[in-house]
Amino acid sequence: MKISADVHAFCARLGYEFSDSELVTRALTHGSISSSTRPDNQRLEFLGDRVLGLVMAEALLADDKAAAEGVLAPRFNALVRKETCADVARQIDLGSVLRLGKSEMLSGGRRKEALLGDGMEAVIAAVYLDGGFEAARQTILRLWGKRIADVEVDARDxxxxxxxxxxxxxxxxxxxxxxxxxxxxxxxxxxxxxxxxxxxxxxxxxxxxxxxxxxxxxxxxxxxxxx
Missing domain, CATH: 3.30.160.20 (Double Stranded RNA Binding Domain)
Known part of the structure; x- marks a missing residue:
C-alpha cells in the first residue's frame, strides 16, 4: 500500500520508516471512518498502551535506581496518561494525518485530546508490530525525551x-x-x-x-x- 506525501512526512517526524505501510494507515484511522474493509485503530491503541507502559516502566527504573514503587507509580502515570500522549502527538503533528469521518472533522477532531492520545498509542503499536520491541522502545524514548528525566518527584495528577x-x-x-x-x-x-x-x-x-x-x-x- 502506497502512503500519501502527508503520511510520509509524518513518518519522518515520527522518526520511523514502515516496512508495512498498511500498519501506519490503520493506526491513523479513527472509528468514525472505519468499515469492514478499512479497520480502525482501536485494537492498535490497546496494544500501544501496553508497549508504552513497559518502555516507561523500564526507563523510570533505569533513571532512578533508588526510587520506591510508591514514588515510581505516579511518575509512570504522568508519562503514560492520555494528556501526555496527546502532547507528544501534537509535537509531531499527528492530528494533521488522522483519517476522520466528516462529523469528527467538523467538530475539531484533529485537535481533540482523546483522539490524539489514542492515535499516538496506535502509532506506537504499529511501530512495534512493524519493527519489534526495540524499534518501539527507541521511538518512544526519542519522542518522550526529557519528559522522563523531568517528571515531577510527586507526579500525581x-x-x-x-x-x-x-x-x-x-x-x-x-x-x-x-x-x-x-x-x-x-x-x-x-x-x-x-x-x-x-x-x-x-x-x-x-x-x-x-x-x-x-x-x-x-x-x-x-x-x-x-x-
Whole structure:
C-alpha cells in the first residue's frame, strides 16, 4: 500500500520508516471512518498502551535506581496518561494525518485530546508490530525525551492530589462544574470551577474539559497547601 506525501512526512517526524505501510494507515484511522474493509485503530491503541507502559516502566527504573514503587507509580502515570500522549502527538503533528469521518472533522477532531492520545498509542503499536520491541522502545524514548528525566518527584495528577488532600481532612471529594463554554465546536473553551466542602473554589479555562478540571484543581491545591 502506497502512503500519501502527508503520511510520509509524518513518518519522518515520527522518526520511523514502515516496512508495512498498511500498519501506519490503520493506526491513523479513527472509528468514525472505519468499515469492514478499512479497520480502525482501536485494537492498535490497546496494544500501544501496553508497549508504552513497559518502555516507561523500564526507563523510570533505569533513571532512578533508588526510587520506591510508591514514588515510581505516579511518575509512570504522568508519562503514560492520555494528556501526555496527546502532547507528544501534537509535537509531531499527528492530528494533521488522522483519517476522520466528516462529523469528527467538523467538530475539531484533529485537535481533540482523546483522539490524539489514542492515535499516538496506535502509532506506537504499529511501530512495534512493524519493527519489534526495540524499534518501539527507541521511538518512544526519542519522542518522550526529557519528559522522563523531568517528571515531577510527586507526579500525581492535580485532581487526584486534591482529592487525597481533602479526604485526609475528612472532607467529601471535590465537585467540578462547567460554568461557561465558549467558542465553536472545533475550538471550544471550557471554564470549570472546582469546589470543596469548606466552600473554597477556583476556576480555570482550557480547550478540553478535563484539562480545565486539572488546572482548576492545581490552582486550588496550591492555595490550600500554601495556607
Amino acid at each position: 492535580p485532581k487526584t492530589a486534591l482529592q487525597e488532600y481533602v479526604q485526609a481532612r475528612g472532607e467529601a471529594p471535590p465537585s467540578y462544574d462547567v460554568v461557561q463554554r465558549d467558542g465553536p465546536d472545533h475550538a471550544p473553551k471550557f471554564r470549570v470551577r472546582v469546589t470543596i466542602a469548606s466552600g473554597q473554589s477556583e476556576e480555570a479555562v482550557a480547550s478540553a474539559k478535563r484539562q480545565a478540571e486539572q488546572a482548576a484543581a492545581k490552582a486550588l491545591l496550591e492555595i490550600l497547601e500554601d495556607g
